[in-house]
Amino acid sequence: MRYSLHDLLDNVDNDSVKQETELLQYFKELENQPPEDLAAWSKDVLTYGRHILASGSRESLFSLLEQGWNPSFTSLIKASDIQNAWFDLEMEIIRKLNYTPGLLFHRRAAQLGNKTLFKFKHGREWQQRSWSAVQNAVEHLAAGLIDLMGSTSPRIAILSENRIEVSTTDIACLSYGFVNVPIQPAAPPAQVEYILQHAEIEAIFISDSQHLRTIESILPNLPSIKHIITYNDVASTNPLVKSFKRLIEEAGSSDSLNWLEGIRLSVSLENIASIMYTSGTTGYPKGIVFTHENIISKRFARSLALNLGDQDRFLCFLPLFHTFGRFLEMWGSIFLGAEYTFSSGKGIQSLLSDLKEIKPTVLISIPKRWQDIYDTIGSKVDLVNDSPEVIAPKVKEVTGGDLRWGLSAAGYLPPEIFRFFQAHDLHLHSGYGMTEATGGITMTPTDGYIENSVGIPLPGMKIKLVEDGELWIRGAYVSSSYWNPAEPDERPDGWFTTGDIFQKLNNDQIEIIDRKKEIYKNAKGQTVAPQKIENMFRDFDSIHQLFIVGDHMPYNTALVRLNRKHKDIKSIWKEPQKIRDYVGSVIHSVN
Numbered sequence: 001m002r003y004s005l006h007d008l009l010d011n012v013d014n015d016s017v018k019q020e021t022e023l024l025q026y027f028k029e030l031e032n033q034p035p036e037d038l039a040a041w042s043k044d045v046l047t048y049g050r051h052i053l054a055s056g057s058r059e060s061l062f063s064l065l066e067q068g069w070n071p072s073f074t075s076l077i078k079a080s081d082i083q084n085a086w087f088d089l090e091m092e093i094i095r096k097l098n099y100t101p102g103l104l105f106h107r108r109a110a111q112l113g114n115k116t117l118f119k120f121k122h123g124r125e126w127q128q129r130s131w132s133a134v135q136n137a138v139e140h141l142a143a144g145l146i147d148l149m150g151s152t153s154p155r156i157a158i159l160s161e162n163r164i165e166v167s168t169t170d171i172a173c174l175s176y177g178f179v180n181v182p183i184q185p186a187a188p189p190a191q192v193e194y195i196l197q198h199a200e201i202e203a204i205f206i207s208d209s210q211h212l213r214t215i216e217s218i219l220p221n222l223p224s225i226k227h228i229i230t231y232n233d234v235a236s237t238n239p240l241v242k243s244f245k246r247l248i249e250e251a252g253s254s255d256s257l258n259w260l261e262g263i264r265l266s267v268s269l270e271n272i273a274s275i276m277y278t279s280g281t282t283g284y285p286k287g288i289v290f291t292h293e294n295i296i297s298k299r300f301a302r303s304l305a306l307n308l309g310d311q312d313r314f315l316c317f318l319p320l321f322h323t324f325g326r327f328l329e330m331w332g333s334i335f336l337g338a339e340y341t342f343s344s345g346k347g348i349q350s351l352l353s354d355l356k357e358i359k360p361t362v363l364i365s366i367p368k369r370w371q372d373i374y375d376t377i378g379s380k381v382d383l384v385n386d387s388p389e390v391i392a393p394k395v396k397e398v399t400g401g402d403l404r405w406g407l408s409a410a411g412y413l414p415p416e417i418f419r420f421f422q423a424h425d426l427h428l429h430s431g432y433g434m435t436e437a438t439g440g441i442t443m444t445p446t447d448g449y450i451e452n453s454v455g456i457p458l459p460g461m462k463i464k465l466v467e468d469g470e471l472w473i474r475g476a477y478v479s480s481s482y483w484n485p486a487e488p489d490e491r492p493d494g495w496f497t498t499g500d501i502f503q504k505l506n507n508d509q510i511e512i513i514d515r516k517k518e519i520y521k522n523a524k525g526q527t528v529a530p531q532k533i534e535n536m537f538r539d540f541d542s543i544h545q546l547f548i549v550g551d552h553m554p555y556n557t558a559l560v561r562l563n564r565k566h567k568d569i570k571s572i573w574k575e576p577q578k579i580r581d582y583v584g585s586v587i588h589s590v591n
Helices: 005-011 016-030 038-055 058-069 071-079 083-097 101-112 131-149 164-176 189-198 209-221 244-249 256-266 292-306 323-336 348-358 367-378 388-399 415-423 530-539 576-590
Strands: 116-122 125-130 156-159 180-183 203-206 227-230 241-243 272-277 287-291 313-316 339-342 362-365 405-408 427-434 439-443 461-465 470-475 496-504 510-515 543-549 557-562
Touching: 005 038, 016 058, 016 071, 038 058, 038 071, 038 083, 058 071, 058 083, 058 292, 058 323, 071 083, 071 292, 083 292, 101 131, 101 164, 101 256, 101 292, 101 323, 116 131, 116 164, 125 131, 131 164, 131 203, 131 244, 131 256, 156 164, 156 189, 156 209, 164 180, 164 203, 164 256, 164 272, 164 323, 180 189, 189 209, 203 209, 209 227, 227 244, 241 244, 272 292, 287 292, 292 323, 292 439, 313 323, 313 348, 323 339, 323 362, 323 439, 348 367, 348 388, 362 367, 367 388, 367 405, 367 415, 415 427, 439 461, 461 496, 510 530, 530 543, 530 576, 557 576
Parallel strands: 116 339, 156 180, 156 203, 180 272, 203 227, 227 241, 313 339, 313 362, 362 405, 405 427
Antiparallel strands: 116 125, 272 287, 427 439, 461 470, 470 496, 496 510, 543 557
16 A cells, blocks of 8 residues: 555645645555554544644545545444544534535535436436536526525425425525425325424425415415425416426526525534424424534434445435435435435335336335335245245345345334345345434444344444433434424433333344333233233234233233234134134233
8 A cells, every 4th residue: 555544644734735635545545455454543543533633634624524435434444343433533524614415415516527316217218317417406496596585594395205306405405504394295284284384484395286286275374485386387376386497497597696605605514404393193293403413414424334335326215304215315325426216106016126227236115115025036936945046046136136235214124034135145224213313323233133123323323221211312413402392392411312112132232122102000000011012913924903002901901903814814704702712812822
């Protein structure tokens, strides 16, 4: 190797051009020739990082920080077990540079130019948008919004299914400091109305005429709404309505284009970037406030855990109003310089087709889809009796051939499916997250899989289990507040209380065992964790659903829904006593 870290330390001087050249050369050569002594290297790299932080040029700080998207480098940080120490250093550099999501996007666009950022299907044809094309659309949209709103800080909402225009809008908002609020497109009008009122929205982006009818029906109660921008061309006589396409086109000669860089540079890490609302299943939804620091810090933390790069391709169908779809997939692709492909549909058949056509390297999905992929492979080979040599080609065939990393999020996936994919060179992970933490809090490690574990904390995430087992979290990417909360937001000593009960496993991994609010005491004063009991019934295919009740009762009661398609149930379905006896035997087995 041409350089060592000691050489670089000796050569750090006021010659910033030489300093940056040597720094980039060192990290480039590091990809092909990793250090022989990893322990010594990890100590040196932290020392060198501190030295650059203290006396390096601004461009050297950029060069060092942006190794966060170099998988060769992040792999070494991970192997050295210094992810948390390096993340802390990254955070100091981020704050020193005021490294916002907007700065990230525009630096990546300048570096990657004509490389494809987004791919989507239009009719039967796949189309793509380069970094330069997306950047051009983002700038024109931002300028158009400033002219339309007469303000450099409009408050925006987005009510739409996944589409490239949603991504363009989100990037424009986070680049230029417009607070934006994504809303679930299927949300009922009353909930949409509440969010628009509560977040004080001035302009809303919508997809089609159906959403326009929804918004127009509640407009009398929304005096703050001044503009409605439609992604599709919609015929309307409403003076508030304007098309997205026309908004961008009219910004071509706008004076606002000349002001954009100054506006982007004025955005601070501490500024509110976005408000994302919870589902509201237990009352009015809560607005979770994210700063630019929350969003950018999570990207660096994830990179230290994933080790992906600009050669990766994401196949994406998770919604952009959700943290995983928005932050992990879309902004993760932006951070890494990877390719983001919008799935062509929501069903399993479109997913299987997309896998073959796109040949992604990364897939983040719900457990049901991983089960579907597993079952599809099982329909082509005997997963029990066939040899790995027979099964492996079918795994490649179904998944597209290049899939190497996956995440199963938001639900339970049987351990045998994890083990199956891992045995066939697909690093499938699970984890635990919350919207309040910009998504993920923990993730299972690549090695050392433990059944039912949700893994270890992501870099930069501090966790603790309090006396009753509830998980408390704290970190740079944990939202610090709700927007105008109806109730006091209690955070003991800065810790966010998740409301979930965990237990420790081996190797610092943890397992979720219940929701705190679902724990109850029976008439005997015994504490009962119903979810733990309910999970025991997952082993019985004849049980479709089961729900435990028993608060203040002398006993637990199970409400059971049977799987009528199961062979054991089919044969006795019209014989009530046999049904009762059968369910009794299952409950006896669990007891």
